[in-house]
Amino acid sequence: MRPRFTVTTKHRGSRARLGVLRTPHGTVRTPAYVIVATHAEVRTLTPADIKKTKTQLVIANTYHLWEQRDAHRMLGARIPMMTDSGGFQVFSLGAAKDHRVGKVLKRGHRTTGTGSDYSTVAITEDGAHFSVAGKRRSITPESSIATQERLGADIIFVFDECTSPLHPMRYTKNSMDRTHRWALRSLKAHTRTDQLLYGIVQGGRFKRLRAASAKTLAALPFGGYGIGGSFGKDEMTETLASVIPHLPDDKPRHLLGIGSVSDIFAAVEAGVDTMDCVIPTREARHARIYTDDGIVDVRKMAFADDRRRLLVSRASIGRLHRLFRARDQRAGRLATLHNVRWFNLTLERIRAALADGSYGTFKRSFLTRFSPPRRGSSSARRRTHTHTGSRGSRAY
């Protein structure tokens, strides 16, 4: 079966749209959050667990699975799947390490960096050459596509270079042009018709490059479009605005490696159909629990007796608190089940609001509750309503 994407409803007042992505392994309602399963497993979760979170789509990684063949068999669950091409590792194992940055630049961080001589990755016209932990490996557009065809995901990506947010314009431009040439080679190498191949828009933090990249790729017969590369904090909306209008309306758009709760709204409104991020899973293992009332670090004493229940497992936050403190391996799983379900649920609510026209109202009330405006200066931390009487009497 050939995967197919259909836009079903367009939102008035933004570029958001509802859609249906049909794949050989199932149907995805968009906008959707994609759960990261780098090694063809969602860390700490069993295949049955993944189903319990109502995850619609997962993304695995070619770099980590380069010797494997059937990613769905490894996952153990029949769920639509993407594989990333390995392009992100060009960044995460190269520039990210050397620049000591993530792909989303922090506020107040220096904004320029240098060069391309990374200690672990060398990039040539042919491809990327890794030297990690004493082992050498090369990935070319052709080898990435061959691996992804062997892995058999429903959606695959061209091999690209994810640039650093600290790369200057000149480097970013040269890299982008090379990524475009790699995109063409990826397209030529791709043979399977039951997989959608997405091109990847680059251009980093430079809006003119972003627009140029989108236009270039839009002219090529990709099954969909990824939006990759780096972003400046608070520039997400503008960057997406300079990309998405140039992409074909009838093709799915995937925002790679984003994002946070506020990013989700920005992306959906910009016209993004799917997005993936490690936030729900990684932060769960780090004891950060997402709730409608905000993010909570359940290791803190304030949650020792919290009786609120986690999604999926129905365990109390207090129990999770104790498991994390005891370094009990079960903590990560309960937290991951919860966070993944919460992110999926959030997207379910966004889709429902887009469908019935209440999106604007929904977003306002959701964000007001999730991240209330900070009052005053210092003691702006939200109350956690679990220990109201424990502070003793106050003088005023």
Add this chain to the structure above:
RNA sequence: GGGGGUGUGGUGGAGUGGUCAAUCACAACAGACUGUAAAUCUGUCGGCCUUUGGCCUACGUAGGUUCGAAUCCUACCGCCCCCA
């Protein structure tokens, strides 16, 4: 009763004359996490201040030796072990 050992910060446990407010671990507190190098990492952790520095109080208690003591001596107190 005799002999031996030991007493350090919230806890465990280093340190046996100066560079010690005291290694380290745990606990506590705070922070980070955006196509997973990460179930991880960072910071604070006696008190006060004009905080890349200064001052004060501290290594069971009380004295002593010394220019200088958590470190040596004496006594006392507590705990542990062995012999009667």
